[in-house]
Amino acid sequence: MPFLCKRCSRKAILKRPKTGDTLCKECFFELFELEIHETIICAKLFKPGLKVAVGASGGKDSTVLAHVMKVLNEKYHYGIHLTLLSVDEGITGYRDDSLETVKRNEQQYELPLKIVSYKDLYGWSMDDIVKQIGLKNNCTFCGVFRRQALDRGATMTAVDMILTGHNADDIAETVLMNLLRGDIARLSRCTAIITGAEGSLPRAKPLKYAYEKEIVMYAYFKKLDYFSTECVYSPNAYRGYARTFLKDLESIRPRCIIDIIHSGENFAIKSSVKMAAQGSCSRCGFISSQEVCKACILLDGLNRGLPRLTTGKMKKAHRSFAQNNKQENGEVTSPAD
Numbered sequence: 085m086p087f088l089c090k091r092c093s094r095k096a097i098l099k100r101p102k103t104g105d106t107l108c109k110e111c112f113f114e115l116f117e118l119e120i121h122e123t124i125i126c127a128k129l130f131k132p133g134l135k136v137a138v139g140a141s142g143g144k145d146s147t148v149l150a151h152v153m154k155v156l157n158e159k160y161h162y163g164i165h166l167t168l169l170s171v172d173e174g175i176t177g178y179r180d181d182s183l184e185t186v187k188r189n190e191q192q193y194e195l196p197l198k199i200v201s202y203k204d205l206y207g208w209s210m211d212d213i214v215k216q217i218g219l220k221n222n223c224t225f226c227g228v229f230r231r232q233a234l235d236r237g238a239t240m241t242a243v244d245m246i247l248t249g250h251n252a253d254d255i256a257e258t259v260l261m262n263l264l265r266g267d268i269a270r271l272s273r274c275t276a277i278i279t280g281a282e283g284s285l286p287r288a289k290p291l292k293y294a295y296e297k298e299i300v301m302y303a304y305f306k307k308l309d310y311f312s313t314e315c316v317y318s319p320n321a322y323r324g325y326a327r328t329f330l331k332d333l334e335s336i337r338p339r340c341i342i343d344i345i346h347s348g349e350n351f352a353i354k355s356s357v358k359m360a361a362q363g364s365c366s367r368c369g370f371i372s373s374q375e376v377c378k379a380c381i382l383l384d385g386l387n388r389g390l391p392r393l394t395t396g397k398m399k400k401a402h403r404s405f406a407q408n409n410k411q412e413n414g415e416v417t418s419p420a421d
């Protein structure tokens with residue numbers, strides 16, 4: 085006997101990873117989109133007229149996000165102006181191919197696309213950086229530069245908010261990683277649906293409760309055009325451990341992903357714990373919790389031929405930056421003078 089859809093009694097074609105319910109394709113699409121809509125409404129993410137950029141990498145998450153945002157904006161009349169924003173990190177054989185996908189998405193979804201590149205913004209592509217520093221630690225440069233490049237691209241196109249395709253699995257992994265590292269500051273903000281609202285460009289994660297497996301199913305059944313290759317410059321090893329652990333937990337108890345996110349949301353941090361205040365970088369003006377942001381410190385290390393200095397202890401890198409800055413401004417004389 086065929087399985088029937090739990091909602092409408094038509095023939096079911098899938099079992100929802102999140103709940104175990106058997107569903108037909110139409111009910112799955114409806115529920116998947118409705119849950120994202122409810123996440124958006126509960127968090128009061130949008131006001132009519134808001135200019136919103138979807139951080140579009142061409143991968144499954146951001147492609148599904150762009151598609152669903154377009155559907156929901158029309159269906160529920162959010163009144164927001166959607167665009168696509170891509171960062172070209174300059175990774176041959178990876179980002180060049182995925183950007184081709186984003187360019188097709190631009191046509192398919194009729195959304196304007198802006199691409200910013202590391203080469204233009206920083207003078208270095210990831211291919212250049214890896215040539216300089218090798219494969220170890222290159223993710224540090226890529227992650228820090230990408231974060232800022234999205235802010236820079238958003239400023240250039242005058243958008244009010246950036247959406248990223250972080251999904252429930254990503255967030256649960258991040259909770260686990262921050263717990264294991266004892267990083268209270270990040271733990272306190274990694275489950276927030278919206279971050280950076282004070283003084284900097286807000287970023288939101290509408291897929292925060294969407295399971296990765298369901299995102300893949302949605303993309304597959306909707307026949308969305310996305311790019312599915314891993315970065316050629318090695319995955320983030322530490323996240324890999326958290327991912328494997330989470331997948332093992334999920335195979336025993338699928339709810340564990342949502343449970344970990346809810347636990348993260350309910351952490352109470354003592355008011356006496358000192359948190360770094362977010363301000364702006366004295367050099368580039370973009371968001372920073374230090375006087376000079378990490379992107380400027382990393383770039384300074386690259387430009388001075390000392391990139392490894394900046395992948396060790398950040399205090400040392402900040403000291404070296406300050407010393408070099410003083411010398412450049414003639415405030416101190418070097419021992420050779």
Ligand SMILES: Nc1ncnc2c1ncn2[C@@H]1O[C@H](COP(=O)(O)OP(=O)(O)OP(=O)(O)O)[C@@H](O)[C@H]1O
Pocket residue numbers: 138139140141142143144145146147169170171172173230247248249250
């Ligand atoms: N090069 C990029 N340009 C624009 N946005 C990006 C880029 N890389 C990542 N993002 C944004 O950050 C989110 C998380 O990226 P990450 O690479 O950690 O995850 P992912 O699971 O591979 O996402 P995706 O499937 O969308 O590629 C993406 O969904 C996207 O919104």
